[in-house]
Amino acid sequence: MxxxxxxxxxxxxxxxxxxxxxxxxxxxxxxxxxxxxxxxxxxxxxxxxxxxxxxxxxxxxxxxxxxxxxxxxxxxxxxxxxxxxxxxxxxxxxxxxxxxxxxxxxxxxxxxxxxxxxxxxxxxxxxxxxxxxxxxxxxxxxxxxxxxxxxxxxxxxxVTKSFFKGSPLTETVIQRLHNAGFSDSTYIPMATxxxxxxxxxxxxxxxxxxxxxxxxxxxxxxxxxxxxxxxxxxxxxxxxxxxxxxxxxxxxxxxxxxxxxxxxxxxxxxxxxxxxxxxxxxxxxxLANHSGVRATTLMPRDQFPETLGTLGVLIPHGENCPYLLAMLDPNTWHAPEQERPFNEDVTINIGGYGKVESRxxxxxxxxxxxxxxFGVPMLNIDFSYSDNDQLVISEMTDTIRQILKKVAGDDNPSVCIMPIGSDYHxxxxxxxxxxxxxxxxxxxxxxxxxxxxxxxxxxxxxxxxxxxxxxxxxxxxxxxxxxxxxxxxxxxxxxxxxxxxxx
Incomplete structure (x- = not known):
């Protein structure tokens, strides 16, 4: 038919x-x-x-x-x-x-x-x-x-601050920062x-x-x-x-x-x-960039709720805006790749962006x-930190140590300086x-x-x-x-x- x-x-x-x-x-x-x-x-x-x-x-x-x-x-x-x-x-x-x-x-x-x-x-x-x-x-x-x-x-x-808002890990850390005197601590604004x-x-x-x-x-x-x-x-x-x-x-x-x-x-x-x-x-x-200081600490898992979430906290600090601090955890942008035992310590990363002088x-x-x-001349790059830039790095380091002691109870965190240019800023x-x-x-x-x-x-x-x-x-x-x-x-x-x- x-x-x-x-x-x-x-x-x-x-x-x-x-x-x-x-x-x-x-x-x-x-x-x-x-x-x-x-x-x-x-x-x-x-x-x-x-x-x-x-x-x-x-x-x-x-x-x-x-x-x-x-x-x-x-x-x-x-x-x-x-x-x-x-x-x-x-x-x-x-x-x-x-x-x-x-x-x-x-x-x-x-x-x-x-x-x-x-x-x-x-x-x-x-x-x-x-x-x-x-x-x-x-x-x-x-x-x-x-x-x-x-x-x-x-x-x-x-851009929104809601990306990290409500995360138990973030909320706990922000509250500890506020209690420690870092009252401007807030959620990181994210383009999401x-x-x-x-x-x-x-x-x-x-x-x-x-x-x-x-x-x-x-x-x-x-x-x-x-x-x-x-x-x-x-x-x-x-x-x-x-x-x-x-x-x-x-x-x-x-x-x-x-x-x-x-x-x-x-x-x-x-x-x-x-x-x-x-x-x-x-x-x-x-040419200017951000100097960088980084540190990592561990916090006991049982200090946080069963649902952990991720960490994203911004910490403006210092008169005349010399630097900005951020606290993150390694899984911030990814769902956990494997289940972590409830008794496993929580890894916390903190980093500082220091303002570098325009010279x-x-x-x-x-x-x-x-x-x-293509026949275009390659570049020469001449760059160094000024004495004031070095002072900002020192201040960032001191503040990071202070935060980790008050928030995580870490008296001796391992702090390092980021290689020049690795900020990508x-x-x-x-x-x-x-x-x-x-x-x-x-x-x-x-x-x-x-x-x-x-x-x-x-x-x-x-x-x-x-x-x-x-x-x-x-x-x-x-x-x-x-x-x-x-x-x-x-x-x-x-x-x-x-x-x-x-x-």
């Missing part, structure tokens, strides 16, 4: 994708002129892309992004079901995509660069505090405006999407990465090229004109753009600028004797300011003296402060994107403000 029914269409697409995100080739991009090209897909680059697409793509503006690495994974590594704490570390430090600054310098050897779409945001800790008022008071952006853009960034990144699955909507992307910014930007339109190494910025008559970019086969392309946003990293952004001959007394200088002599520069595979090499002799960009992230050329990564932060820099970098990148939008609307950079406390 024949039913005489037509065949159902299979709905197969007319075009397919080679990656889990749409990409184009450099050859395709070289045929177009872009209103904005963003270099780098980490925190700042991703935030700028999302904001620009949200504000401009519907108006027909052409936006592009260039990433030197591959599309490695489609989400933060901690969202992958195969990850344990051990596998996470093994994957993070794989030489397939991660390299160390030891290739540049022996006195700043332990910072890492992740050569992949999303960069280090694929592996970051999600810890997202704001900078303190004492850190921001000398910055060229008003507190009102910083608060506004912090709010935008926190909403976009799902805690919205539950319901109504057929899946929320599996708990831990935030810049790939979430790229995903939102796909609601509009942008061109993304991967394995695209930017080697030079072209300028003419004080204005950005385009970029020289090379693919993995070392073919060179010229891309035209009215505006360029460099967000390649604290090391790579000034490297591109210096290799391009961009003038600026501060470019590459004022001109801490810098990166081009190495005249070595080049990479480097900043300042293209820092923002009003004075071109001491800053690389103006208060909107535009390179002094070059219209249409912007910086939107950690390198633009005026000082390192004591807080993790990612949230602040995202806030600045969104602010810079708003400035670019207004600039394009008005057709001129003069007297353009973003409308939040600046004129």
């Amino acid at each position: 024949s039913l005489n029914l037509p065949s159902c269409p299979l709905g197969r697409p007319s075009q397919t994708m080679n990656h889990w995100i749409p990409t184009v080739t450099l050859e395709e991009m070289s045929r177009n002129e872009y209103d904005v090209i963003i270099v780098g897909s980490g925190a700042g680059g991703g935030a700028a892309l999302w904001r620009l697409c949200e504000k401009m793509a519907a108006e027909g503006k052409r936006i592009g992004m260039l990433e030197a690495g591959d599309p490695l994974i489609p989400t933060h590594a901690r969202n992958l079901p195969t990850m344990t704490s051990e596998r996470f570390q093994q994957f993070l430090y794989s030489e397939n995509h991660t390299s160390y600054t030891s290739k540049y310098s022996s006195n700043y050897p332990d910072a890492i660069e992740v050569n992949a779409l999303g960069g280090r945001m694929l592996f970051w800790t999600q810890i997202s505090p704001r900078m303190d008022v004492c850190d921001l008071k000398d910055w060229p952006v008003s507190l009102d405006e910083m608060n506004y853009y912090y709010g935008v960034a926190e909403t976009a990144m799902n 999407d805690l919205k539950g699955t319901g109504n057929g909507e899946i929320h599996s992307n708990v831990f935030f990465s810049s790939l979430s910014f790229l995903a939102r930007a796909l609601n509009w339109s942008f061109d993304l090229a991967v394995k695209a190494k930017v080697v030079k910025v072209y300028t003419e008559n004080g204005r950005a004109q385009g970029l020289r970019v090379m693919d993995s086969e070392k073919n060179a392309y010229t891309l035209k753009a009215k505006n360029i946003v460099l967000a390649a990293s604290t090391f790579e952004t000034p490297r591109i600028l210096l290799n391009s001959g961009i003038k600026g007394d501060a470019i590459g200088h004022y 001109y002599e801490n810098r990166i520069s081009l190495d005249p004797t070595r080049v990479d595979e 480097e900043t300042g090499t293209c820092r923002m300011g009003d004075d071109p002799s001491t800053s690389a960009t103006n208060r909107y992230g535009q390179i002094h003296g070059v219209e249409g050329l912007y910086v939107a990564d950690n390198s633009v932060l005026p000082t390192v402060g004591r807080a993790n820099p990612t949230l602040t970098t995202v806030a600045f990148a969104i602010r810079t994107a708003d400035y670019i939008v207004e600039s394009l609307k008005q057709g001129s950079k003069s007297n353009v403000g973003v409308g939040r406390g600046e004129s």
